[in-house]
Amino acid sequence: MEYNVNQISPVKTQVNVTVPAEEADAALATAVALYRSKADIKGFRKGKVPASVIESRFKKEITAEATTDLINVHINEIMGELKLSPLSGLDVSDAALQKGESLEYTFTFEHAPAFDLPEYKGQAIEEEEVVIGDAEIDAVVERVRKNLAEVKPIADARPAMDGEVVSVTFEAFENGEPIPGVRAENFELSLGEGQALPEFEALIKTIPAGEEGSSEMTFPADFINTDLAGRTVLMKVAVHVIKERLLPEVDDELAKKAxxxxxxxxxxxxxxxxxxxxxxxxxxxxxxxxxxxxxxxxxxxxxxxxxxxxxxxxxxxxxxxxxxxxxxxxxxxxxxxxxxxxxxxxxxxxxxxxxxxxxxxxxxxxxxxxxxxxxxxxxxxxxxxxxxxxxxxxxxxxxxxxxxxxxxxxxxxxxxxxxxxxxxxxxxxxxxxxxxxxxxxxxx
The missing domain is CATH 1.10.3120 (Trigger factor, domain 2)
Incomplete structure (x- = not known):
């Protein structure tokens, strides 16, 4: 096997490979021998099938496997000698071994360019000190309180407020007809946390538990459902339950639960x-x-x-x-x-x-x-x-x-x-x- 290297650019190299007929024939013979040892053909004992029969029956498969195996061996050998590491896949030209003929093919790949490294040791750099304020720790503790809060239905007949959890059923209508896919039953939502569109939350906060309400609302132009983006619909909402969060005290018991x-x-x-x-x-x-x-x-x-x-x-x-x-x-x-x-x-x-x-x-x-x-x-x-x-x-x-x-x-x-x-x-x-x-x- 012989090859020559063509540097297409500082980051791209092409290698032209020539395989003599003797090496090509040896690769085909090896593939035939492997197929012969495994082939199970009626009328012949396993491993005793004549090579000519194997070549005739499995010519396409033998040629493909022998070509691939030989090219892979060459590429590994050449890349080791070039001491280059491809940064992307190799682009190998079409090639197929033919008995008694030499084989020529090319492969191209991208790699890191050669460059001189600057002095990277002993470089001066500033790094900020770590400062942690009590207010930041308090904010985390407050979130812990919120997540460990007891949630219970309110007794007052009033609309929900930010910080409370509601269970609702809603559906959207356009020209008096329901819009497919815009309906949910017993949907739970924490208000004031940005989990839903502001207009939707605003509507919910006008409806007491056990009652219904409706309002027109327009979906944002960048809404993920492009079929709804920019459309104005009539949203009907039934509020089933309004729950409030009862926050635990900030004490040792909170720490144990957390x-x-x-x-x-x-x-x-x-x-x-x-x-x-x-x-x-x-x-x-x-x-x-x-x-x-x-x-x-x-x-x-x-x-x-x-x-x-x-x-x-x-x-x-x-x-x-x-x-x-x-x-x-x-x-x-x-x-x-x-x-x-x-x-x-x-x-x-x-x-x-x-x-x-x-x-x-x-x-x-x-x-x-x-x-x-x-x-x-x-x-x-x-x-x-x-x-x-x-x-x-x-x-x-x-x-x-x-x-x-x-x-x-x-x-x-x-x-x-x-x-x-x-x-x-x-x-x-x-x-x-x-x-x-x-x-x-x-x-x-």
Missing amino acids: GNFENLDKMREAITMSYKKSREDLHRSSAQKKLLDNLLAQVEFPLPESVVEQQLSSMADDFVQKLERQGKSLAGVGKTMEDLEAELKPKAEELVKTQIFLAAVAAKEELSVSPQEMDAFFYRLSTQTGQDVVLLKRYYEDNGLMILVRDKLLADKAADFIYANALVTKVPATEKPEEDDKGYGVRE
Whole structure:
């Protein structure tokens, strides 16, 4: 086997391969022998079928398997010699072995560009100190109270108010006819928490328990159900029950119910420690981002187009899914997929550039990912998604995603390495960071 390399661009390489007839014939003969050992053909003992019969009966399958196996062997050998790692799938030209003939084919792939790394050790960076106020802890305790509140029907014949829970039946009408799909019975809703359209909640808050009411309302232009977006309907609502929340006292009993804490002080201490860890992680992540931004500003290199496209597609899908979770649609916010991708492309390019940079650092520092670290990743992912860890890992293996996981863990290690070797100066916090305040060891 002989090959020559054609560098199409700094991030794309094509390899032209020539296989002599002798090697091609050997590959076909090996495939015939394997089929002969397994073939069960009437009139012949297993393993004793003449090669000519096997070649005639299974010519198409033998040619395909022999060609694929031989090309895979060559590609693995060539890639090892080139010391290049594809960042996307290989594009292999059509090829098929023919007895007594040489075989020629090409394969093309994208890879990281060659570039000089700037000095990434000993970089100076500022990191905000962690400051936690009593008001923030009080807010978490208040949410705990709310989630542990007793809910009971009210006795007063009055409409519901924010903070209360209602059970309602509703249906939408247009031109006197019910609109399919816009009806629910005994639907429970917590008022004042943004769980429903403001106009719908406003209507409910005019109707006492046991009574009915109606009002016209217009669905938002960006409503997720595009058939309803912008339409004005008559909404009829029957309020069955109004329940109020009876909040427990802020005392040691609350702490025991919330998370089996010894007392209220222990619960507040757990919340504070979890808050502190969350803020430390957030500030460290921000410092790492600044470090990387400073380093990336010192290098320029072309980006593999297919990798940028994959990143862009993933970001666009995530954006659309987030809109849908908010009850909105892409068309409803006045965007097309082309508009969205144009907006997201600079960020996608930044992420790909960061990945390539960190991969280069990992290679230079000879960082590696152990099988145990890969397993730990899947255990964490299993916990987050609620999926079986074995099935989750098998899915990644079957779909060729294990390299992506390894590369992500390597990038994380490279970022941690840069941070560990940086000159970090703690500075006063400027403002409260935006974060999710949930998950502090108590049942909220």
